[in-house]
Amino acid sequence: MVNGHSENEIVSFCIDKALEDLPAMPGIIIRVLEETEKSEPSAAVLEAIISSDQAIASKVLRVVNSAYYGVQGRVSSVGQAVVILGTKQVQNLVLSAAAMSSIPTRGVGQSDALRSFWTHSYATAAAAQLIAKAKDLPSVDSETVFIGGLLHDIGRLFLLSHFPDLYDRAIERASDAGGGLEGYERVFFGTNHSEVGAAVAGRWSLPEQLVAIVRDHEGPFKDEASVPVLVVHCADALAKTLFGTDDKLLKFDIDPVAQDWLGFGTQDFRNLREEASERVEQASGVFGLLSAA
Numbered sequence: 001m002v003n004g005h006s007e008n009e010i011v012s013f014c015i016d017k018a019l020e021d022l023p024a025m026p027g028i029i030i031r032v033l034e035e036t037e038k039s040e041p042s043a044a045v046l047e048a049i050i051s052s053d054q055a056i057a058s059k060v061l062r063v064v065n066s067a068y069y070g071v072q073g074r075v076s077s078v079g080q081a082v083v084i085l086g087t088k089q090v091q092n093l094v095l096s097a098a099a100m101s102s103i104p105t106r107g108v109g110q111s112d113a114l115r116s117f118w119t120h121s122y123a124t125a126a127a128a129q130l131i132a133k134a135k136d137l138p139s140v141d142s143e144t145v146f147i148g149g150l151l152h153d154i155g156r157l158f159l160l161s162h163f164p165d166l167y168d169r170a171i172e173r174a175s176d177a178g179g180g181l182e183g184y185e186r187v188f189f190g191t192n193h194s195e196v197g198a199a200v201a202g203r204w205s206l207p208e209q210l211v212a213i214v215r216d217h218e219g220p221f222k223d224e225a226s227v228p229v230l231v232v233h234c235a236d237a238l239a240k241t242l243f244g245t246d247d248k249l250l251k252f253d254i255d256p257v258a259q260d261w262l263g264f265g266t267q268d269f270r271n272l273r274e275e276a277s278e279r280v281e282q283a284s285g286v287f288g289l290l291s292a293a
């Protein structure tokens with residue numbers, strides 16, 4: 001108790017305050033999203049939007065010139081990058097770059113935690129895209145689940161960045177208990193990363209489908225659950241067995257409704273796991289580039 005307030009009340013006040021102080025999603029992201037969501041996005045308009053932000057433009061160029069894309073010769077203009085990558089890829093890049101720099105990270109010694117956070121997020125995004133392909137979903141859903149996968153645990157990043165010591169204690173307790181990190185988030189923060197993430201996504205005015213993924217990805221599900229949320233849930237379950245904030249804490253835990261919908265057998269899961277882990281390996285260079293200032 002401090003001045004008649006319980007620790008939980010103080011933490012919840014601090015969470016509200018930190019949410020209020022969170023920078024709004026930069027206007028450039030909103031404009032990129034608006035353009036790429038059109039049925040025929042214009043490469044010229046995208047080029048103009050991206051070129052107006054020096055930091056984002058240079059990240060896009062750094063990434064397109066990285067070994068990951070294997071482009072012959074040097075790409076020196078954003079216009080060329082948009083043509084090479086395609087509008088949807090550019091949208092993913094810009095959103096990822098913005099998400100990574102929008103949450104201020106404090107505390108020394110967090111870089112490992114952050115690295116494994118983004119590895120888990122990217123693994124989820126890659127697995128989600130593979131599931132979308134296996135289930136023959138339209139390409140618009142495939143892009144949504146990729147970004148959704150990347151951002152699904154944004155609430156965890158928020159808690160981890162703003163309350164590193166408290167979050168460490170939650171991890172420790174869950175580790176001692178052999179799992180149940182979400183439950184310990186509730187104990188220490190009076191909320192969990194899905195609720196906090198939904199607040200962050202709302203603050204950024206992300207499209208409703210993305211907000212739903214962030215809010216509902218942990219399940220449980222009823223039969224009428226939305227497909228992109230189910231995809232990200234399954235991808236997350238798989239990614240937890242690959243890499244993660246802490247492998248032992250995040251066990252493979254797939255919701256029965258989601259598993260039914262997915263209809264994967266053991267061999268399908270094994271293949272998916274292998275492909276997703278390959279993609280993560282290939283992309284780790286890109287992520288280094290994106291998270292650099």
Ligand SMILES: [Fe+2]
Nearest residue numbers: 152153217218
């Ligand atoms: Fe999660």
Ligand SMILES: [Fe+2]
Nearest residue numbers: 124152153236
């Ligand atoms: Fe996750």
